[in-house]
Amino acid sequence: MGIVLKNISYQYKEQWQEEKQYALRDVSFSLEKGEYAALIGHSGSGKSTLLQHLNGLLRPDAGEYYFDGENVLDKTFSLQKLRQKVALCFQYPEYQLFEETVLADICFGPKNLGYSREVCEEKARKAMEVVGISPELEAASPFALSGGQKRRVALAGILAMEPEYLILDEPVAGLDGEGKKNLFSLLRYLNEEKKITILLVSHDMDDVAKNARRVLVMDHGRLVMDDTTERVFLRKKELTAIGLEQPQALAFYERLKEGGYFQTSRYDREEGEIISGAVHAASAVPLTVQALAERILEEQRCFEK
Secondary structure, three states, X not given: OOEEEEEEEEEEOOOOOOOOEEEEEEEEEEEOOOOEEEEEOOOOXXXXXXXXXXXXXXXXXXXXXXXXXXXXXXXXXXHHHXXXXXXXXXXXXXXXXXXXXXXXXXXHHHHHOOOOHHHHHHHHHHHHHHHOOOHHHXXXXXXXXXXXXXXXXXXXXXXXXXXXXXXXXXXXXXXXXXXXXXXXXXXXXXXXXXXXXXEEEOOOHHXXXXXXXXXXXXXXXXXXXEEEHHHHHXXXXXXXXXXXXXXXXXXXXXXXXXXXXXXXXXXXEEOOEEOXXXXXXXXXXXXXXXXXXXXXXXXXXXXXX
């Protein structure tokens, strides 16, 4: 069930262009409930166009889209239902705040779904609690809040509609280190505790490596990779060819390995499987700085023995 796209294609034409151009070409994948995936690709690869299809903002020229087994492209299918269940959070969502108070802004989505004022406020307060907004800020103007607080208010407005899928386009853009850390912590909580499916779009490979368990890669409108985070980032040559990089920790690890630093076989791999020894966590290669530090310490202990 969940989200299923089959051979989706979409063309657009700018005023200055003579012919239509493909933004998406024959894209197929599924996104199941409970996943935490990331979508990456260079600028113009089709990421944003694909996101707008998932939320029903764009309709494909060809292909099929099913949500929980229902044909989204069927004229009888409710797009309102889709947009409630599949929430799209654009880059800098705080720019979409407009109500006089925090509570009123968060209530806007549920209100449009037809809920009573009492139910809207109940849903809004639950969402505020989830994202860590103090009840004392209910009557405050959203424009008087800090950047991180505004981002949380905007996210609370989405969560108040109780989505099952949360699609985020560069969600930490413009945030400082602490705000970025807090937002990713919140997304992990929503995925692990609230069972909300996350699809993260990011240009930061370190953020992707640290958070996503699956990575989809777009290139010139096509989906060219779809695998576990580790396996995607191990395909260095293919990533480089389309203008993408490995996470910094993995790139540094591979340079050390090429220089002969790592000699033990504890992390050797064969056909994607760990073949000797116990490993820390599920990954055989370090995708994050913390994992790299642990790998270096492990190597040092093996060397001293």
